Amino acid sequence: MTIFSKHKNKANVLPVMLVLTSYFLLLTSFNKELTADELVKKVKAKMDKVNDYVATGKMKTDVVFIKAPVANIKSYYKKPNRFAIKRDGGVSLLPKGGVSVNVSSLLLTDEYTAIDAGKTTLGTTAVRIIKLLPLSEKSDVVLTTMYIDEANLLIRKASTTTKENGTYDMEMQFGKYADWGLPDKVVFSFNTKDYKLPKGITLEYDDGSKKPELPKNKKGKVEITYSSYVINKGVTDAMLK
Amino acid sequence: MWSLLKIELFKVFKRPRTYIAFIAVWAIVSLIQLAIYVDGPKYMDFVLRDVKESFDVIGDPLNGYFVCFVILQTLLIHVPLLVALVSADMVAGEANMGTLRLLISKPVSRTKLLLSKFFASAIYAIILLIWIAILGLFLSMVVFGTDGLINAKSYEIIILNGNDVFWRYLCAFGFAALALITVSSLGFFFSIFAENSLGPIVATMSVIIVFTILTTLDIPLFQSVKDFFFTTHMIGWKGFFEMKTDAEGMSIPGTIRNLPAVLRSAGILLLHILIFTGSAIFIFNRKDVLS
Amino acid sequence: MEAIIKVSHLTKTFRELTAVNDLSFTVQKGDVYGFLGQNGAGKSTSIRMLLTLIQPTSGSIEVFGYNLQHHRKEILRNTGAVIERPDLYKYLSAYETLQLFAAMSSVKLTRQQYMDQLELVGLAQRANSKVRTFSQGMKQRLGIAVALVHNPELIVLDEPTNGLDPQGIADMRNLILMLREKMKKTVLVSSHLLSEVEQIANRMLIIDKGKKLVEGTVSELFHPDDTVVLIETTNQPACEELLRNSNYATQLIGIDAAGIELKLRKEEVPVLTKMLIENNISILGIHACHSLEDYFLKITTANQHVEPFKN
Numbered sequence: 001m002t003i004f005s006k007h008k009n010k011a012n013v014l015p016v017m018l019v020l021t022s023y024f025l026l027l028t029s030f031n032k033e034l035t036a037d038e039l040v041k042k043v044k045a046k047m048d049k050v051n052d053y054v055a056t057g058k059m060k061t062d063v064v065f066i067k068a069p070v071a072n073i074k075s076y077y078k079k080p081n082r083f084a085i086k087r088d089g090g091v092s093l094l095p096k097g098g099v100s101v102n103v104s105s106l107l108l109t110d111e112y113t114a115i116d117a118g119k120t121t122l123g124t125t126a127v128r129i130i131k132l133l134p135l136s137e138k139s140d141v142v143l144t145t146m147y148i149d150e151a152n153l154l155i156r157k158a159s160t161t162t163k164e165n166g167t168y169d170m171e172m173q174f175g176k177y178a179d180w181g182l183p184d185k186v187v188f189s190f191n192t193k194d195y196k197l198p199k200g201i202t203l204e205y206d207d208g209s210k211k212p213e214l215p216k217n218k219k220g221k222v223e224i225t226y227s228s229y230v231i232n233k234g235v236t237d238a239m240l241k
Numbered sequence: 242m243w244s245l246l247k248i249e250l251f252k253v254f255k256r257p258r259t260y261i262a263f264i265a266v267w268a269i270v271s272l273i274q275l276a277i278y279v280d281g282p283k284y285m286d287f288v289l290r291d292v293k294e295s296f297d298v299i300g301d302p303l304n305g306y307f308v309c310f311v312i313l314q315t316l317l318i319h320v321p322l323l324v325a326l327v328s329a330d331m332v333a334g335e336a337n338m339g340t341l342r343l344l345i346s347k348p349v350s351r352t353k354l355l356l357s358k359f360f361a362s363a364i365y366a367i368i369l370l371i372w373i374a375i376l377g378l379f380l381s382m383v384v385f386g387t388d389g390l391i392n393a394k395s396y397e398i399i400i401l402n403g404n405d406v407f408w409r410y411l412c413a414f415g416f417a418a419l420a421l422i423t424v425s426s427l428g429f430f431f432s433i434f435a436e437n438s439l440g441p442i443v444a445t446m447s448v449i450i451v452f453t454i455l456t457t458l459d460i461p462l463f464q465s466v467k468d469f470f471f472t473t474h475m476i477g478w479k480g481f482f483e484m485k486t487d488a489e490g491m492s493i494p495g496t497i498r499n500l501p502a503v504l505r506s507a508g509i510l511l512l513h514i515l516i517f518t519g520s521a522i523f524i525f526n527r528k529d530v531l532s
Numbered sequence: 533m534e535a536i537i538k539v540s541h542l543t544k545t546f547r548e549l550t551a552v553n554d555l556s557f558t559v560q561k562g563d564v565y566g567f568l569g570q571n572g573a574g575k576s577t578s579i580r581m582l583l584t585l586i587q588p589t590s591g592s593i594e595v596f597g598y599n600l601q602h603h604r605k606e607i608l609r610n611t612g613a614v615i616e617r618p619d620l621y622k623y624l625s626a627y628e629t630l631q632l633f634a635a636m637s638s639v640k641l642t643r644q645q646y647m648d649q650l651e652l653v654g655l656a657q658r659a660n661s662k663v664r665t666f667s668q669g670m671k672q673r674l675g676i677a678v679a680l681v682h683n684p685e686l687i688v689l690d691e692p693t694n695g696l697d698p699q700g701i702a703d704m705r706n707l708i709l710m711l712r713e714k715m716k717k718t719v720l721v722s723s724h725l726l727s728e729v730e731q732i733a734n735r736m737l738i739i740d741k742g743k744k745l746v747e748g749t750v751s752e753l754f755h756p757d758d759t760v761v762l763i764e765t766t767n768q769p770a771c772e773e774l775l776r777n778s779n780y781a782t783q784l785i786g787i788d789a790a791g792i793e794l795k796l797r798k799e800e801v802p803v804l805t806k807m808l809i810e811n812n813i814s815i816l817g818i819h820a821c822h823s824l825e826d827y828f829l830k831i832t833t834a835n836q837h838v839e840p841f842k843n
Contacts, residue, residue, distance in 0.1 A: 091389035
């Protein structure tokens with residue numbers, strides 16, 4: 001965006017130079033623009049600075065049939081793909097493949113084809129849309145669409161379509177740990193299935209509370225807000241169990 | 242009154258029949274614990290079968306709190322039958338033994354006599370419940386450890402934090418005591434009409450079984466009247482295992498979703514106790530003892 | 533003499549059945565009062581009313597000079613009872629049974645005192661045996677001990693010999709005599725066996741179909757010269773009215789289709805006949821048929837009534 005605005009400004013100030021300058025500037029900017037593959041690799045390289053981390057945060061579960069309080073959690077990560085979420089004194093339900101909550105796992109392997117799919121803005125951030133197609137036939141993931149903030153080399157959003165479990169959306173907000181490519185907040189959206197247990201088994205107590213109406217799209221959301229990361233201080237295997 | 246109550250308790254705990262319930266509870270609880278110990282994950286899979294496809298479970302849902310929940314869920318349907326075994330025998334059993342006429346010819350009022358018998362059967366129910374708590378809650382906590390509790394209902398799953406469960410159990414056991422005393426007072430009520438304990442025991446069990454079945458059946462006719470069945474309110478203890486939600490839909494630990502409803506259920510049970518026991522005393526005071 | 537029990541016009545109806553019909557009698561202090569009648573005559577119902585197990589339909593009961601309805605506790609505190617077969621608590625020992633019933637009368641005795649009570653009924657050796665293991669006779673004796681444990685003045689025994697073997701019956705008889713003679717208790721004892729009551733009671737009441745037939749001292753009632761006279765007349769209502777208004781009123785014991793029955797001394801028969809003739813009663817026959825004993829045997833072997841109780 002900045003490149004284009006510069007170009008416009010110059011055009012306004014020096015109309016004579018318009019065609020020539022704009023040509024060169026455009027050429028320069030296209031030259032600077034990375035290919036999809038290069039961009040993904042750059043993002044990956046940035047994230048590779050993190051060997052391991054322990055993150056502390058709070059998790060909110062917003063699924064129509066799950067009633068759970070905000071949970072204090074700790075996330076553990078170790079290169080290349082070890083990831084675990086734990087909470088003290090409690091039980092939580094995490095959307096299948098908790099690893100997906102971890103950004104770097106999106107870029108685990110090299111076995112994909114990256115395709116440039118244009119640009120857009122997320123909020124006020126300009127992002128490039130990159131589609132990743134796994135090469136392996138066995139992969140559950142059919143397609144991952146990434147919205148990459150090229151300026152900061154951050155993945156702002158990722159949308160993953162799987163064979164079995166529908167589409168997952170992951171939105172990330174960055175703050176203090178943006179330099180490490182680690183988000184302050186991850187919002188994970190996913191499709192949920194119907195939940196039902198035979199009533200006879202549970203012998204329900206009906207306290208008159210309204211039963212939740214099942215929404216049509218049955219989207220669930222899990223939101224994790226990290227308050228701190230301890231990066232590259234070592235994570236043992238025991239922590240990841 | 243206190244000395245009469247002591248006499249009644251003395252009789253209750255001298256009777257071999259009294260201990261059937263304690264043994265039965267021990268057997269049921271042990272079996273459930275053993276089953277969960279051996280096959281718990283499978284049971285958990287069943288409860289969470291619709292969830293496991295899209296969710297991973299972190300923490301240990303198969304802990305002592307969950308085991309106790311399963312035990313209470315199972316036992317609180319059957320323990321009333323054990324309670325009836327004693328309460329329905331309180332008066333009818335004495336009529337059958339021929340001791341009722343001796344008691345009534347003693348210088349104590351029938352009201353006091355009946356009250357002491359009622360309190361004795363209520364205390365019996367409470368002691369039985371404490372026994373359930375020792376085996377079902379405390380032993381399960383020791384054997385299976387503690388963690389958050391998954392309360393799987395037919396249309397939702399409630400997840401309680403590990404440190405937010407124990408007090409709920411205390412409340413639940415208190416409520417369950419009220420429920421059992423309701424059964425006790427019903428058995429007691431039937432007891433005054435009979436001259437052997439079998440009739441009132443069967444009558445009490447029948448009422449509970451029929452009401453419970455009607456409550457469980459999803460037939461609109463029964464659903465509309467189920468509020469009038471005391472059995473509907475007997476499972477009010479489950480109300481303690483639900484939480485209020487905040488504006489964002491997040492559950493708030495340490496809260497009860499619908500405390501007024503639970504208290505209303507408790508009030509209805511209390512009303513039943515008063516009606517059953519009061520009627521029993523009223524009728525018995527005017528009754529000719531012919532046994 | 534001090535009246536311990538005074539029953540006046542006591543009536544109890546169960547739906548259509550009148551179990552006790554206008555019954556009045558008095559038990560004096562120190563009496564062993566025999567309450568005689570066949571099964572279903574209304575003995576048990578009367579005794580249960582006396583012990584507040586049954587509410588009278590009408591009439592009043594006074595015990596120790598107090599109205600039973602208003603002074604139930606005070607009266608029962610001083611009354612001991614064995615009502616039919618006392619099965620007691622099978623799971624308790626004899627000692628525990630005694631302790632329990634003492635507590636119900638707000639009495640606490642020493643171990644020795646309990647043992648003395650058991651000794652009295654011959655059960656000291658079995659103090660710690662469960663009632664379950666007792667014979668009927670032993671249970672009956674323990675029942676007596678229970679009735680005595682709070683040292684009451686009045687003892688009510690309803691059919692205490694029911695179900696006992698001859699030895700048991702003899703033991704019970706001795707026990708009752710001892711209660712009167714040694715312990716100076718007032719005893720009301722019901723039975724359907726005349727022979728039994730005759731041996732222990734000093735006074736007795738015979739009832740049939742809920743009504744009083746005769747009441748008096750045993751020596752009076754069983755005077756060797758006593759007879760029961762059956763009068764057959766052409767005009768029974770007139771004869772009945774005449775007798776009711778005469779000195780013979782208290783001696784009337786039965787009126788039915790067969791005639792009018794009176795209890796008389798033999799020497800009174802001619803006097804009665806003369807009175808009837810003088811009053812223009814046409815006599816079809818006067819049969820001095822039985823002694824009172826025969827008469828009682830007749831009513832006790834007659835068809836059984838519908839019983840309000842199972843014995």
